Amino acid sequence: MTPSRQEEQRGNLGEAIKEAAWEQIAEAGASSLSLRAIGRALGITAPAIYNYYEDRDALVTALVIDAFNSFGDRQLAARDEFPGPGQELERLRATGLAYRQWALDHPHRYLLIFGNPVPGYQPPMQELLPVMMRSLSALTGCISELHALGRIDLTAIPRPLCEPGNRFFAMLEPADDEARAVYALAMLIWSRVHGQVSLEITGQLPPFPGNGAALYEFELDSIARQFILPN
Amino acid sequence: MTPSRQEEQRGNLGEAIKEAAWEQIAEAGASSLSLRAIGRALGITAPAIYNYYEDRDALVTALVIDAFNSFGDRQLAARDEFPGPGQELERLRATGLAYRQWALDHPHRYLLIFGNPVPGYQPPMQELLPVMMRSLSALTGCISELHALGRIDLTAIPRPLCEPGNRFFAMLEPADDEARAVYALAMLIWSRVHGQVSLEITGQLPPFPGNGAALYEFELDSIARQFILPN
DNA sequence: CAGTGTATATTTACACTGTAAACTTAAAAT
DNA sequence: ATTTTAAGTTTACAGTGTAAATATACACTG
Secondary structure, rough: OOOOOOHHHHHOOOHHHHHHHHHHHHHHHOOOOHHHHHHHHHHHOOOHHOOOOHHHHHHHHHHHHHHHHHHHHHHHHHHOOOOOOOOOHHHHHHHHHHHHHHHHOOOOHHHHHOOOOOOOOOOOOOHHHHHHHHHHHHHHHHHHHHHHHEEEOOOOOOOOOOOOOOOHHHHOOOOHHHHHHHHHHHHHHHHHHHHHHHHHOOOOOOOOOOHHHHHHHHHOOOOHHHHHHHO | OOOHHHHHOOOHHHHHHHHHHHHHHHHHOOOOOHHHHHHHHHOHHHHHHHHHOHHHHHHHHHHHHHHHHHHHHHHHHHHHOOOOOOOHHHHHHHHHHHHHHHHOOHHHHHHHHHHOOOOOOOOOHHHHHHHEEEEEEEHHHHHHHHHHOOOOOOOOOOOOOOOOOOOOOHHOOOOOHHHHHHHHHHHHHHHHHHHHHHHHHHHOOOOOOOOOHHHHHHHHHHHHHHOOOOO
């Protein structure tokens, strides 16, 4: 007698549910995620999922955290490709290129964490902030390094207001003026790469030479030229 | 005997359906749009909507077209605030500021036309391309003007590939190299403002001074300094 | 070993969703 | 006056998330 799918999966059903969810998201997008369809794929019924995730939102949160970790891993790995002193610019560029490549590799994960919020889903920031900050630390780290080397002039960068209720309050509150300027520049660079990448993966940009990279590399060069002093 | 809501609406139910849909979208976002809830709000049953829109997608398309027209109206109005010769830079900046302001005024409309695709919705480009091109014409017009005045150097701008199947194929196909470079620069500028605006209205950017405009105006200045030659 | 407790599933049920089909009603056209 | 047509309704079906009650099987305890 062959073991049922249910018995095969026993013990790691929580992970199997996430895997099935990713497969479903890869096919039809993040917001058409069906617990019943996940159950069908795993040979269980939909309410069984409630033993592993409190509700649909909790499952989405688990997926978001996984996505942030996957994204953060790539960001940090790209940064560490150029670990030496004197390679600060290469580090920054590598994280920039990795940003787009990860998004192209996992467009639905990208949209899940950086796109429109899933309807009705309120992200629990307390849970997400650590993985968010880790994933952005590659960029902010590069900026900090370059600033410490005197190669970035932060005086003209607008400072963010530090108002409670904002998504990044817990991140900005303990930061001094310099750190806030670093964050602001990171946000500015992030918004540029996000603009292109989000339009590209949603098919709203025409294709460019070099697997679509020409316009993106133009932007990376623009960022370096505008903000990073030579030498 | 008071006239039923049904009788009140008769004759312009098609418009009333769209209005109810916008109200619903303003409350819960674009993808949680319910035909039955629209019917409830109007005192009709859901299947009656099928007399005005073939299905849910057709209603979404009508909403998208309305949103593009509203957006385009504001873009063109902003451009026309500085109609004189010699005001080309002010025109460009006014369209840039109007871009953000319209998004802040109508965040759900913005996300509907420029954000994640609504799950399962395939936009009919043949219908949408005219209103899309009109709404982008304020920006492309400003760039063309400035280029004609010798104030933009397009040589370094990457040219888009013109491949069928892309969203903008019908727009790029008849354009010559110069027009394609204008489009490419427009896409680049668009991706920058879209990056900031989309992050801002989804609450992923911290607030900045001047009603959040400080970082955005910094970007508009960056665009002008990088691409527009003085005089 | 017997019995109990707990974890994990299922079944059932409810309130939603889009939409297809058949039916009713009222106005317009011949 | 009769027929046609438009624009509603009711009914029905297949799907959704999820709450509540129920069944089952394993682990621990007396």
